[in-house]
Amino acid sequence: MDFMKKKYIILAFVVFVILIFFFSKDSVNTGENVVDFPNSTLYTSAKYGFSIKYPSDYRLDENYSYNLLGEGKELPGVAFFVPKTLTDGTNLSEETHIGVEALKNGMTCEAKSFFGDVVDSQKTEIINGKTFSVATASGAGAGNFYEEIVSVENSKTPCIGLRLFIHSTNIGNYDPGTRKEFDKNALLDVYQKMRESLSLQ
Numbered sequence: 001m002d003f004m005k006k007k008y009i010i011l012a013f014v015v016f017v018i019l020i021f022f023f024s025k026d027s028v029n030t031g032e033n034v035v036d037f038p039n040s041t042l043y044t045s046a047k048y049g050f051s052i053k054y055p056s057d058y059r060l061d062e063n064y065s066y067n068l069l070g071e072g073k074e075l076p077g078v079a080f081f082v083p084k085t086l087t088d089g090t091n092l093s094e095e096t097h098i099g100v101e102a103l104k105n106g107m108t109c110e111a112k113s114f115f116g117d118v119v120d121s122q123k124t125e126i127i128n129g130k131t132f133s134v135a136t137a138s139g140a141g142a143g144n145f146y147e148e149i150v151s152v153e154n155s156k157t158p159c160i161g162l163r164l165f166i167h168s169t170n171i172g173n174y175d176p177g178t179r180k181e182f183d184k185n186a187l188l189d190v191y192q193k194m195r196e197s198l199s200l201q
Contacts, residue, residue: 053197077101092182093167109159111135
């Protein structure tokens with residue numbers, strides 16, 4: 001009887017170990033995106049060497065290029081533009097997007113390199129064990145406001161930056177009740193989730 005008990009205990013232990021391995025293997029860093037991101041689509045770019053999850057209602061643009069650094073300094077990549085559900089009836093512009101951009105060879109691989117000379121701040125952040133340089137920039141003119149954040153994972157090749165580009169207008173320029181202030185926190189939440197899901201090949 002004691003022998004049979006020991007046999008069942010050993011068998012139960014083996015089954016337990018197998019189950020632990022099976023259910024935990026997805027949490028091991030295998031290069032796959034395992035971030036909990038509901039209602040999202042996985043996009044993979046062989047051209048730029050990355051994969052990322054993005055909200056399924058965002059509009060994908062594979063011919064995107066960031067061109068605010070001047071002629072000849074464009075940064076090619078892929079962009080995900082916000083849906084009309086976030087812009088209709090608000091002061092948020094349809095130009096608002098999250099872009100994945102490739103820095104040109106020879107440039108220092110850090111977040112501020114994606115802005116040229118116009119940078120408000122740069123800092124280091126550790127997210128899920130990954131170290132990022134994060135830079136911000138902002139501007140305003142003729143009732144328009146621009147806010148940008150770029151995150152770059154350190155020591156990675158190719159040098160890929162994730163940019164949040166927010167274009168909004170002055171809510172005070174509209175008749176009362178005709179527009180509402182856009183939800184900036186919701187945009188930041190999407191950006192953070194996309195940054196967590198970004199995987200460089």
